[in-house]
Amino acid sequence: IKPFLEKLYSLVVPSYELKNIRLTLECKNDFEVEADPTRLEQIILNLLDNALKYSKENGQVILQAFQNEHKTIIKVIDAGIGIAQEEANRIFEKLYRVEKSRSREFGGSGLGLAIVKELVDAHDGTIHVESELGKGSTFTISI
Ligand code: ATP
Numbered sequence: 001i002k003p004f005l006e007k008l009y010s011l012v013v014p015s016y017e018l019k020n021i022r023l024t025l026e027c028k029n030d031f032e033v034e035a036d037p038t039r040l041e042q043i044i045l046n047l048l049d050n051a052l053k054y055s056k057e058n059g060q061v062i063l064q065a066f067q068n069e070h071k072t073i074i075k076v077i078d079a080g081i082g083i084a085q086e087e088a089n090r091i092f093e094k095l096y097r098v099e100k101s102r103s104r105e106f107g108g109s110g111l112g113l114a115i116v117k118e119l120v121d122a123h124d125g126t127i128h129v130e131s132e133l134g135k136g137s138t139f140t141i142s143i
């Protein structure tokens with residue numbers, strides 16, 4: 001997992017730097033993960049793309065990976081604009097985007113998380129979000 005995440009980290013860090021957002025990789029122990037590497041990459045890049053897009057300048061994002069019993073836990077933690085509680089369970093739906101004004105401001109199709117959800121499901125995994133409006137969001141994948 002570690003070299004894999006380090007590769008993704010160096011792939012996205014230039015776009016993070018453009019917005020002055022600090023990306024930190026937290027992965028203390030290296031371990032093996034049973035997953036389709038192309039799909040896992042797609043999952044994480046989508047979450048990192050959102051974390052960047054919905055963060056304010058000078059923000060901070062953490063990409064974290066660890067093992068919990070027999071599961072691999074991957075977290076993307078941002079301190080961005082957050083998602084209201086009543087919307088949080090809808091963002092994994094196809095084409096769902098939080099409020100129209102926001103969508104115009106940020107661009108995008110509202111497909112990213114629907115694809116992420118399908119890919120996580122295909123690994124028999126789970127994804128959930130904890131978020132507070134104006135404070136930030138944490139997306140957690142367990143596979
Ligand atoms: P794209 O298809 O380009 O990914 P998108 O980013 O709008 O478009 P999703 O990635 O599916 O679509 O996200 C759905 C909605 O959930 C977004 O429009 C956004 O409002 C909200 N959202 C997703 N991630 C975050 C986040 N990290 N912080 C705040 N809001 C988020």
Ligand code: MG
Pocket residue numbers: 046049050108112113
């Ligand atoms: Mg997206």
